[in-house]
Amino acid sequence: MVGPFGSSVVLGWPCLGLGIMIFWVFFVSLQRGLVVWKMKWITLGVSLIWFINSLRLTLLFIALESEWNLGMVDHHKLFNRSAYLIILVLMYFLQENSKTLKKRSESSY
Numbered sequence: 001m002v003g004p005f006g007s008s009v010v011l012g013w014p015c016l017g018l019g020i021m022i023f024w025v026f027f028v029s030l031q032r033g034l035v036v037w038k039m040k041w042i043t044l045g046v047s048l049i050w051f052i053n054s055l056r057l058t059l060l061f062i063a064l065e066s067e068w069n070l071g072m073v074d075h076h077k078l079f080n081r082s083a084y085l086i087i088l089v090l091m092y093f094l095q096e097n098s099k100t101l102k103k104r105s106e107s108s109y
Helices: 018-029 035-065 075-107
Strands: none
Touching: 018 035, 018 075, 035 075
C-alpha cells in the first residue's frame, strides 16, 4: 500500500489478520446453536478484527507520513495481542450468551 505522500507499507498474508479471523470463524462454527446466532457472532468478531487492523494501518501510515520515531514498536505483535484479547473477550461473552439462550430454551418446556 502506498500513502498519499509516498510512504509505503508491504502487506503480507499475516498482516491481514486472516489467521485470527479464521480461528474465530472455526471457534464459533463449533459452538452449538442456530446458524443465524453463529453468523451474528462471526460477523461481530471478524468486523472487530478488521477494524483494529484498519486502525493499525491508518496509524502506521500517519506515523510514516509524519516521520514519527517508532523506535522498537512492533506493530504486528501489538495487533496480534490486541486481536487475541478481543477474541478472548468475545469468547467469554459468546459463552455467557450461549448459557442464557440454553436457560431460556430449557425453561420454555
